Amino acid sequence: MRPVGRGSAALAGIAAVAAGLGSAELVAGLVPQAPSLILAVGDFVVDNVPGPVEQWAIATLGTADKPVLIGGILVLSALFGALLGMLARRSAVLASGGIALFALLGVVAALADDRNPVFRTVLVGLVGAGVGIGVLYLLMVGLPRRAPADEPASTVDDEPGTAPALSPVDRRRFLAVTGGATVLGVLAGIGGYLLSGRERIAGLRAAVRLPAPVRQAGPVPAGADLEIPGLTPLFIPNEEFYRIDTALRVPVVDPADWQLEIRGMVDNPYTLTYAELMELPQIEADITIACVSNEVGGELVGNARWQGVPLRPLLERAGLQEGATQLIGRSVDGFTAGFPTLTALDVEEAMVAVAMNGEPLPAEHGFPARLIVPGLYGYVSATKWLSAIELTDWDVDGYWIPRGWAKEGPIKTQSRIDVPGPRATVAAGRTPIAGVAWAPTRGIERVEVRIDDGPWQEAELAAPYDVDVWRQWMLPWEATPGRHVIAARATDGAGEVQTDQRTPVAPDGASGYPIIEVVVE
Structure with a gap:
């Protein structure tokens, strides 16, 4: 058988x-x-x-x-x-x-x-x-x-x-x-x-009642959103916001059980419950954040309205010791990220965030609390599901540093072409070339576009809004039949021009011009 x-x-x-x-x-x-x-x-x-x-x-x-x-x-x-x-x-x-x-x-x-x-x-x-x-x-x-x-x-x-x-x-x-x-x-x-x-x-999120911030984000000025079809909106909805982290399953944290420890090289370590954190004065700020793994022209970047407790008063209450040059954020799942303590003290909008775009943090984005620090890539600053803030010296490394990434992670001046899309086919005649550019804490002063081997042409910028927020731009183009290559570059508020030198994302973020190819018929 x-x-x-x-x-x-x-x-x-x-x-x-x-x-x-x-x-x-x-x-x-x-x-x-x-x-x-x-x-x-x-x-x-x-x-x-x-x-x-x-x-x-x-x-x-x-x-x-x-x-x-x-x-x-x-x-x-x-x-x-x-x-x-x-x-x-x-x-x-x-x-x-x-x-x-x-x-x-x-x-x-x-x-x-x-x-x-x-x-x-x-x-x-x-x-x-x-x-x-x-x-x-x-x-x-x-x-x-x-x-x-x-x-x-x-x-x-x-x-x-x-x-x-x-x-x-x-x-x-x-x-x-x-x-x-x-x-x-x-x-x-x-x-x-x-x-x-x-x-x-x-x-758990539905039960949270957000307090009114003592400092609200300013109203969006007219002209800050160019409203061009296909152009990335000024604010990215929560459900569309990019997510990059090490958590394979989103941690479940009950605010009733959550605590935030402020510890390490401080004179007065202390612990806050969620209720105590929510009673502290909060601010609201529009901030563009980016992932260091974002390729040139990539989509691992987004802008949102964040609400939370500023880091500076939290650190002042703890009393920093001499040599406490680094702030390490620790997640409930063990992830760590560190950045200079001076950044937390000098950047007013650096915060323990509890809300995103007017609602409690989504689970995927760090509920009940996370760190938001303008101007730094997330791998050194944006600890989600925050459980502790630890002050250390500079020798302590966060999660990504031993894995080959740079110790410091300032966001580079970048631009992206949204319209037309890569390898798009467009009709001959007048058509917009449009996109976004960002350099958080420095702002965007100029965006230029080059078509084929022609000269750089200055694009029209959306109305100035906030240096921490990306800026939309647009160049009217009289498109002629044929295949064309389009490049863009941005200049930030400090006068730094986006480099044409192409580098990979590791160890401190990609660089180079965004370049697309289109066909005009």
Whole structure:
């Protein structure tokens, strides 16, 4: 009698792994502080992958880096399950050991983060391994089987440790149970994800009542938004704002439990609750922030109206000690970012932000509190899900510095062409060339455009607004038929002209002119 075919065995292994992973995710969602083993492995990869690989992933995948990583883990898990299923044709015991080892790897990855409770982490691993092994045995050994009608049962001579053969009726039953186990595993995983708190965050945010800021952002002057079709708006809606961080799952932080520690090289360390933070005087400011991984002409930059507590009074209350030259922001998930203390003291709009575009911070952007510092790339300043502000000397490094990024991260003077889009086809005649330019804390004084090998032409700028906010620009163009190359460059308020020297994003941000090619018909 034939043993279970390789294809069927592979499906059984995939179903076993799916059921095991799904049940583990469900337990992680049900048990407070229990970690997701899938995300634990992802976090371990993110924390230990070589810097150049991480830089490539961010530059290539952008905001899709996290879904691709999780998808890759799931695909590899399925492939491993298929191999275990085929191994089970020879020995269900060895295959079960493989599932146990698979769960153990997840537990070890989770325990690499000392914030994960040992017992709850092990519990998640045991449940996942137990369910996976149980499903594998059910499919490969335990299902009722019978020999084909033309073969007497007495002739069946299966070797010990191998799975019996399947009759056509058994195969249908086998596929039904395999499919059911896989679907249940997927549903359990989805349930665990939902139970992990994403839906809960919406309720927590809805309960927040924002105080009126003591200093409001000024009204947007007429002409600050050129309102050209296709041109990036002055303010980016929260749901469209770029997101780059190291968190594979958005942390769930209840404001009732949240605390902000001000500690380190200070005379008077103290702790604020969320309620106490919200009682402090707040300011409102329109600020453009950017990711250091933004390529020239890229979209990892955005402008929003932020509200929060200025950093300066928080630091003055703590009393800075001599040598406290760096402010380290620490996230609830362990991420750290550091920048000069003088920046926090000198830049009035540097803040612990609690609101974005008139509403409590979205979960993906740091709820309940984060740091916003004009003029600095996010990798050194924009700590989300803030839990502590620590004053240190300059020798302490934030998360990204040992991974090959520069210690200091001032945002470079940059411009971008939004209209027409790259490789666009436009009609001959008068058409706008338009985009945005930014140099937070310095402002934009001039934008110039060059068409093909022609001279630089000064573009029309939107009405001046705030030096921390990007500025729209537009050049009317009499487009002639043919293929054309368009470049742009900006000059900031300090007189610095955007360089034409092309550099990669690492270690301190990309540089060069944005250049597009269009066809005019």
